[in-house]
Amino acid sequence: MTEHDKRRAPGDLADADLEAAIAAQKEAIAAFEQEFVPLRRRFERLRGRLRDLEAERERRRLAAAGQQAVFKPIPRRSITVADVVAGRERAVPMDVPLSRFTFTSVRRQPIVLHPAGDREHQRLTFYRQPGPRAAEASTFGAAKHLLDEGWTPGVPGVALNRLAVYYPETATPGWLRLDQMYFEELDEPAAP
DSSP states (O other), rough: OHHHHSSSOOGGSHHHHHHHHHHHHHHHHHHHHHHHHHHHHHHHHHHHHHHHHHHHHHHHHHHTTTOOOOOOOOOOOOHHHHHHHTTOOOOOSSSBBBGGEEEEEETEEEBBSSTTTGGGGGEEEETTTTTTTEEEEEBBHHHHHHHHTTEEOOOOGGGGGGGEETTTTTTTEEEOOGGGOOOEEOOSOOOO
């Protein structure tokens, strides 16, 4: 495929050129992800160090005011949705509805796994070619089953396998990958 073919609209490509363009685009995305993942991990380490420093500043401020600071320990390692769906975390209940969990983004912003913010109907979306066909999972177990069956997490046509989410604090929709979603289990079902 020539450079000229790479700039042509998909509808203008011959079948063989279209297949070559798809393969080249997949390679470009894979190469980008190889570069992106270490940067994301470095970003998380930098943000963690900033939280540690800010917590120490707050502890000192409270101590100077004669108050004792009560801090929640910062977890050393957070579990992502990708860890559970891939089977790397076994202590997570796989058959309870996703509405029993609270979710946050990489930046620790609360998120809901539903594009309209419906906490009771949180789900993970997957797709499969040809078609594309779409499927939803309302439990981690169902999501793992879809992944094991060859389904791809995300929404067709959205880059980097991102899923639709909702940010309730700002009332805005967004897109995140499974490895950008963190969670905690609730003691009781989430309120709508």
